[in-house]
Amino acid sequence: MTARSAEECHLYMELHPCDCGEPVxxxxxxxxxxxxxxxxxxxEGHCGACGEARCFEFAVTDEPPPPPAYGGPEPSQIIGPDEFLAVAQALAAIVPADPQRLGSEEREQAMEVIELASAAIDEVLKFAPEPDGEALPARLRSELAQLRRGYTAVRA
Ligand SMILES: [Zn+2]
Incomplete structure (x- = not known):
């Protein structure tokens, strides 16, 4: 099993909490x-909650894609489409719909979250034979595109 990027290693670790339940x-x-x-x-390190020693090992590629991409054109070997979809949904849910009320730093952060959510949906689609084969990513995609347009308009 090979991780395609450091981002993918980090996400995998987030998706596998400690036995005590601590996700961080x-x-x-x-x-x-x-x-x-x-x-x-x-x-390597220790769980911040229970102190248990933890260790993750990943085979990695020499040429990771540029962030925020989790990987190249091939689907992930360590994170499934349902997991990527849940990540995209969770990320999309924390972005405020109205960028007007945010400070410029908060807007930049929200924009980064939107890019990350888009990257997660790209990963879902790499498992689907048809680019628009899955209704939910398509809906999330258009939601994200709408959010991005709102943020880009405010920034301009
Ligand atoms: Zn723990």
């Missing part, structure tokens, strides 16, 4: 290793 993992060490000529990323 603040790793204290992250290192790269070569094993049989393959690069690996290893994240």
């Amino acid at each position: 993992f603040q790793w204290s060490r992250c290192r790269r290793e070569q094993r049989d000529d393959r690069p690996f990323s290893v994240y």
Whole structure:
């Protein structure tokens, strides 16, 4: 199993909480290793809630895509389409619909969340044979496009 980007490693860890239920993992060490000529990323640390030692190891690619993309054209090997969809929905839900009321810093942050949600939907679609094969991502996509237009209009 190979992770396609650091973003994908981070999301995978977010999706796999500690046995105690704590979802946040603040790793204290992250290192790269070569094993049989393959690069690996290893994240180590302790759970902030129960203190349990935690460690994630990912085979990684040498050429990750530019952020906020989670990966290239091929679907993820470690995160499923339903997980990406839930992530996109959760991200889209925290973006305020009306950018007018936000400060410029909050607007920038919201814009980043919209880009990340769009990237997550791109990942869902990589599992679907038809680009518009799934109704929900299509609906989320148009919602996100609408949000993005609103934010871009305010920024201009
Ligand atoms: Zn824990």
